[in-house]
Amino acid sequence: MKKFPRVSIIILNWNGWKDTIECLESLYQITYPNYDVIVVDNGSEDDSVQKIKEYCESRMEVNSKFFEYNPKNKPIKVFEISEDKARKGKFNRPLYEKFDVDRRLILIENKENYGFAKGNNVGIKFALSVLNPDYVLLLNNDTVVDKNFLNELVKVAESDKSIGIIGPKVYYYDFDGKSNVVHSRGGKVLPKLGLAPPIGNSEVDTNYAVCPPYDVDYVEGSCLLAKSKIIKNIGLLNETLFSYWEEVDFCLKAIESKHRVVCTTSSKIWHKVSSSIGKTHPIKLYYMARNKHIIIKNHYNVLNLSILIIYSSIDALISVIVYWIKYNCKRCVISLLMGHIEGIMNNIHTLKNQRTPILSSILK
Incomplete structure (x- = not known):
């Protein structure tokens, strides 16, 4: 068992560079020592690609209530590649590996907006074929992560071979000025009603309580860690869905393949729920x-x-x-x-x- 298995983190950006750079800054301050950051720009129509590169070049500071900006790991080397090259696996990995994990970023530029599923699949295929990670982490661009979130996810995942997918406790980024209100601790599916309600929604978590990992029907797609071998077994995200319910479908496939889907409350992130498209779009x-x-x-x-x-x-x-x-x-x-x-x-x-x-x- 590896002490620190490799994790490829995939962040999908679509016209959301302000959220993305806050997410990136929180990621580059985590304590986990073995990870890749892959930003997949999903055909943004604003200047997202340029703004992300400006952040990496230390030309733009990030302000957040969750962390202090760290100028010491800048500039961050950006490995910018087209969708075509990503699909063909054309990448200078020897040069990439020379940079510290917090001073490198892979930026894949999709030709158009493929939706959540297909957009992420471009990044997943690239990671599996080029970087050969032990885990793939899907992370929404409108999230901020705790510095120990990945340590806790991997620790639990490595503790049991039957675990295929794992997610953290997800808090609202801002709930009437509060940051300790739970959005999700995993979820359950109610098939007869066609509902998939999150567990623990709107709970006020004054002590940031931790309980043993537990099985769920799905974990939020805002932060989903999957073992690479599981992805190779059950396949990628269902592209016919385009957006929404993809994580539910993905997790149910894992369960049907006899793999556990669990949530661990020892790992935590904050999510700007529905910030990319709006609740009533x-x-x-x-x-x-x-x-x-x-x-x-x-x-x-x-x-x-x-x-x-x-x-x-x-x-x-x-x-x-x-x-x-x-x-x-x-x-x-x-x-x-x-x-x-x-x-x-x-x-x-x-x-x-x-x-x-x-x-x-x-x-x-």
Whole structure:
């Protein structure tokens, strides 16, 4: 067993350089000694790439309530590569390895916005083929990490061979001025309702309590550590989802492959929830509504799927009323309806193809 297994950290950026450089500065202050930082720019339309390079060149300081800016590890060497070269594995690794872990950064520039799943997959494929890490960590660009977060994640992961995926306790970055309010301690899936509620949401954690690691259905995609051999076994993120529910799908695949998914509260990060696209953005509402149907269809039985269709029809009506009255957002209503309808119709088609006696009588 390696004392400090290699971890490749992948951060997806899309028009969010201010969040990204705060995330990077917190990462470069962690105590873990063996890691890579790979920023995948997902076809940003602002000046994200230039701003990230300015940060690395020490031309831009980062202010945060969670840490003090460290000028001593600057400049950070940026290894800038195109999406095509990343996919082909063209990279000067000998030169890269000459730099300390906190003084190097790999910047992959995707041609367009591929969404969360495909965008991250570019980075995952690159890491596995070029850097050969023991672990891959997916980290949202709108997070700030505790200096010991990675030590704790790896320590727990290494303690049990059955653990395939692990996540930390995730706090809200700012909850009415507080930084000790829990957003997630992993999550559970309620297949009949098409819901995946986070555990511990809105708990006030005055003592930053720690409990033994425990099994969950999924850990948040904002910070997900996976053993490389698990990724090679179950595959990459599901690109048909584009955005939202990808981590749920990924974790359920791991569980189905007899690997444990756990959360450890000894590791902690802070997350600016929904900062990249907003809580009521039509695109988010569409994929959130549609993708839950894909997840339940792929991972649960016919009974769950049947009940979900009924529940989602009711939920769609309620959601439309809420977004019409509360937000007066016609685009939100249309997006919600499109997502629900597409998901429901696809699942009805799936049920018809099952051709069981009970279903045949119901669907006549």
